[in-house]
Amino acid sequence: MSHKPIVMVSSYPPRLCGIATFCEEAREFIQKANPHREVLVISHTDGRGEGVFPLIDTTKRDWWRPVARKIEQLKPYAVHVEHEYGLYEYHDPRGVGDGNDGFLDLLEAIGHLPIVVEPHTVHGRLRDFEADFIYKLTQRSHVVLFKCHYQKWRLDWTFHGRNWPTPRNIMVVPHGARSDKRWGVHEIPALRREFGLDTIGLSDHVVGMIGWIQSNKRWDILLSMWEDIHAEIKARTGQEWDLLAAGAMRDPHHKRDYEEWKSDVQMLAGKGLAHYHEFIPRGDDYYKMMAICDFIVLPSTDETQSGTLARIIALNKPYITTAPMEGLTAQTLESQGGLLFTTKKMLRSQVIKLATDENLRLKLGENLKRYLENEVCWEVVAQQYNKAYQLARKAVRTGQPVVLEMEF
Template sequence: MSNKPIVMVSSYPPRLCGIATFCEEAREFIQKANPDREVLVISHTDGQGEGVFPIIDMAQRDWWRPVAKKIEKLDPYVVHFEHEYGLYEYHDPRGVGDGNDGFLDLLEAIGNIPNVVEPHTVHGRLRDAEADFIYKLTQRSHLVLFKCHYQKWRLDWTFHGREWPTPRNIMVVPHGARSDKRWGVHEIPVLRREFGLDNIGLADHVVGMIGWIQSNKRWDILLSMWEDIHNEIKSRTGQDWDLLAAGAMRDPNHRKDYEEWKSEVHMLEKKGIAHYYEFIPRGDDYYKIMAVCDFIVLPSIDETQSGTLARIIALNKPYITTAPMEGLTAQTLESEGGLLFTTKEMLHRKVVKLATDEELRLELGKNLKRYLDHVVCWEVVARQYNEAYKLARKAARTGQPVVLDLEL
């Protein structure tokens, strides 16, 4: 039994997908926490790498059948699913989706094998289809992992309102963040030179908007007021602060916003107060570009959890983000490492406040270091995964469902 592998089911690089990147990083630390086991991945057909089986073909209605057969053949210690609705949605020739029925069929097919499902989108206010899916998911899984505590207590409220029993096999495990990507102040000049940022005239102090350029990220909010913010900071401190907008488009459906926002940055660039840097937000470059910033603005308006925020936390970078906004707000309150805004005027005030108060930036950074080291670093999260695996295995062995305490 000690040699049985841990099998993850997920999208996987080189796919440009947040879940794929998450799985790659989670796999690294699950492997470190389980040196006596292989950690294998069953991925979509575009996944690649050692120990990766790219067999999920969403063009097939019964895509889940070969996945179930592969899982049975691998005879795993546990199966760990990364779930996002779009990853497992089959569309028929009319373009009509199946509501992730194939994913539920897969869980039923491997019901005797210990399994853990980690859904990456669990809204606080569930739509009817989402509530139905979560109910069916918890019935077919040995253990379900939510990212935030609010998701669990909101689910209790939602299910009570529908007169449904509240699932008790839900465990909260936060989005992991790396603890090995922190650069000291003395190392930042090297990073700036590495990306040629000194050559483009980037100021000594930098506000960053970094990551995939998507419509929900709403870069336009800060871009529309940056000139006024820049001038106010300059008048108060005498310091030049630049806005660094860095990233790339991932989804062609967001091309219109991508082009418009990039154009706005270029207009600010001509005034010498902002810069655009195009790069693929993956790997070390993602962390390094963020590291050169004094703080980050993440003005997202639809986010239940965020890989971008995980990187911000990994770097202990003070940040400003939208509220009330699901996991962004929850982690900001729990970490005490960022500021929140809910109107344009508030965003203006908070950016100026953070730029003009170095002590506040240091305090928020220290809070994030504490939160990273003790709550969300991958080493801690991997130990929680291992506890989840044990619970799932016990449920599979005994036939007795996992029963955990409610949140509130």
């Protein structure tokens, strides 16, 4: 039996980056699904850890050359690449980007090895650059992994409109979610104590907005209505519900919104209606903070798929999110585990509906449990990755491209 390693190419912790966190978690479960192989990572220069090679330096035009050399040395079973445009962009002295040309050069340099690429941003309506890039990406990879089915059938529509052939080497593998991060009701008081939330008067019932505080997350939408919503819920049920806004700023470009929204929460806190908790949303703390909440509101206005939603699903937490919004809407429809809104009025209605109907919360939670266990848990996703690796290896061995079924 061959024990060649699986080599991942990605950003990696301690970088505070969604793709880095994703890669760390994916690597854990790929390793469990392949106990006789090493799963190694070639990362950017700030990556750290056992089996991590920090070689990607995009301040250099030919950053991909040492990466290609290292991959050759490792003699991989398969190369699994996590892609996000910003991760591999070289900027010249004028600040002009190379349009990810270096990334495509890397794929060409290792094209004789089995290549699986997992792009994390594939919008339903592609810009010209994105469409061209995805075409070139699929030509230089043996298998390309999309997160959602809509991405695949929309690509077919987009390419037909340009009189381009639709790539047939695209496989849909959903964003993985952990199945080992669920807490029982009896365990929640201990989690509250762990974060000091037992001493600040947090109500028994909690609506959560949890995660990295970014402009596209639009916490302000719910914050602007929460006082009115709180009063309506209390009038209908007699129950006190708190809004828990917890997270931290990752990107200094979002500082203005971060400061404004934090101030808004603190104003509500002064009225006894909400609480703000600053923490780095990574690791167990991210899951524990969500576990404290009865349900989560994710009012994002720009997303193709979401690590935040993956954690919500992992915890089987009912949720409310924006629609139509790429992967957020797709996974909500597929899981039947959340409610959607498209206007402020509708968000208000959905929050009140979920807060006043415990049976609905239980039903949505059970739907998420089934969806997690049958469709998106990492144990299932890792086996789909293994299938992708096998397809890529067969393509290299036979010289025949991978041809997969169309969606529609």
